[in-house]
Amino acid sequence: MKTFTVGLVGCGHISVTHLQAWQKTAGCQVVGVSDLSHELAQKRMAEFNIPTLFPDLDTLIAACDVVDICTPPQVHAWMAEKVIAAGKHLIIEKPLVTAVADWEKLKANLRQSGQEVTVIHNLKFSHSVQQAKKWLDEGRIGQVIRIRREFLTSPSSDRMLVGNGHWSHQLPGGRWFETLPHELYLTHYFAGPLALDAVSIIHTEQAPAGASADEVVIVLKDGRSLATIHFSANCEQNRRVFTVQGSEGMITVDILSDFATLATLKDQKNRRVVGRPLLEAGQTALRAFPDRTAYLQRRRRKDTPHSHLIQQFGHYLQGQAPPPTPLAEVDYVVRYCDQIGQEIERQLAEMRKMQNDV
Numbered sequence: 001m002k003t004f005t006v007g008l009v010g011c012g013h014i015s016v017t018h019l020q021a022w023q024k025t026a027g028c029q030v031v032g033v034s035d036l037s038h039e040l041a042q043k044r045m046a047e048f049n050i051p052t053l054f055p056d057l058d059t060l061i062a063a064c065d066v067v068d069i070c071t072p073p074q075v076h077a078w079m080a081e082k083v084i085a086a087g088k089h090l091i092i093e094k095p096l097v098t099a100v101a102d103w104e105k106l107k108a109n110l111r112q113s114g115q116e117v118t119v120i121h122n123l124k125f126s127h128s129v130q131q132a133k134k135w136l137d138e139g140r141i142g143q144v145i146r147i148r149r150e151f152l153t154s155p156s157s158d159r160m161l162v163g164n165g166h167w168s169h170q171l172p173g174g175r176w177f178e179t180l181p182h183e184l185y186l187t188h189y190f191a192g193p194l195a196l197d198a199v200s201i202i203h204t205e206q207a208p209a210g211a212s213a214d215e216v217v218i219v220l221k222d223g224r225s226l227a228t229i230h231f232s233a234n235c236e237q238n239r240r241v242f243t244v245q246g247s248e249g250m251i252t253v254d255i256l257s258d259f260a261t262l263a264t265l266k267d268q269k270n271r272r273v274v275g276r277p278l279l280e281a282g283q284t285a286l287r288a289f290p291d292r293t294a295y296l297q298r299r300r301r302k303d304t305p306h307s308h309l310i311q312q313f314g315h316y317l318q319g320q321a322p323p324p325t326p327l328a329e330v331d332y333v334v335r336y337c338d339q340i341g342q343e344i345e346r347q348l349a350e351m352r353k354m355q356n357d358v
């Protein structure tokens with residue numbers, strides 16, 4: 001097995017999950033890191049026993065076979081361009097870029113060099129999402145007729161909504177652009193490339209700086225299925241739920257507890273006496289014990305969606321697996337992130353103009 005040297009740039013929050021994942025990836029070794037903050041880079045070096053602090057991206061690229069980009073998305077495009085130009089392997093956090101024009105340029109360079117890009121679409125690799133996809137593929141819920149994604153949060157539980165200085169606030173659509181790739185690739189995974197139908201926003205008086213549009217609903221559809229994505233900055237419950245309604249049943253994935261449930265009971269008069277929600281809760285409870293035990297074991301082993309994705313990337317490097325993120329999925333996500341982000345900004349500008357005109 002060939003050993004690939006890995007260099008990671010951007011030693012902030014998510015770098016820890018990446019470095020844990022690289023430690024589990026056979027045939028890959030993180031040889032160095034880089035960050036504008038040398039103090040932070042040195043912290044990660046000490047935590048993960050990494051030998052080299054690269055002073056800048058060029059030095060890192062020159063010394064490594066694989067570059068792992070964990071910086072804010074605003075600097076992804078030029079960084080990715082350098083990695084591709086040097087002919088090195090690229091793995092990069094989502095959102096891949098902040099504008100579709102940057103993606104077009106990158107895509108042309110990738111085509112020319114015959115390289116692939118792996119974007120961290122990690123939720124696809126979570127236990128609960130994999131379980132949900134298995135149920136769907138087994139035909140347990142029939143045809144997908146509706147997808148509902150809820151990302152309902154508030155500044156009390158979302159570090160990116162705190163204050164007015166986080167880099168996500170400067171993205172098109174603000175903080176929502178940071179998470180939107182997750183919503184779009186999940187929809188794509190379960191229902192294919194649904195087309196954008198509508199974006200509807202509200203700006204309330206309590207909107208935090210990072211989410212001027214503090215309530216957003218996005219509608220996607222094709223001739224068979226409808227999907228909605230709801231972002232809220234006003235929900236103290238912190239709900240992150242993904243529901244797939246099929247013609248014969250429903251799957252609900254609670255993203256934060258990595259728990260999927262399947263509801264396939266048909267309506268019957270005698271079931272109404274007990275109540276279908278109660279009967280379904282009983283079925284869920286039977287699955288809960290082994291599922292929760294496995295969840296705890298995964299947590300102890302630091303077995304994360306990132307580690308599954310990065311391990312598949314390692315297999316891809318060895319020629320033993322396809323790249324973890326197909327180009328069609330990446331393309332879909334980048335295009336709609338751009339359109340939706342721009343549409344949120346357009347509606348906010350219109351609201352501000354109307355307020356100023358009054």
Ligand SMILES: NC(=O)c1ccc[n+]([C@@H]2O[C@H](COP(=O)([O-])OP(=O)(O)OC[C@H]3O[C@@H](n4cnc5c(N)ncnc54)[C@H](O)[C@@H]3O)[C@@H](O)[C@H]2O)c1
Nearest residue numbers: 010011012013014035036037070071072073075093094095
């Ligand atoms: N997949 C997920 O579940 C997930 C979760 C959190 C964050 N992310 C993504 O990961 C990326 C980073 O997010 P984060 O929360 O770790 O951010 P962060 O702000 O905690 O860390 C970013 C780091 O990048 C460094 N940096 C910025 N510009 C740089 C440059 N030009 N050269 C070198 N270093 C530079 C900063 O100093 C900082 O240490 C973002 O794209 C974010 O959307 C993904």
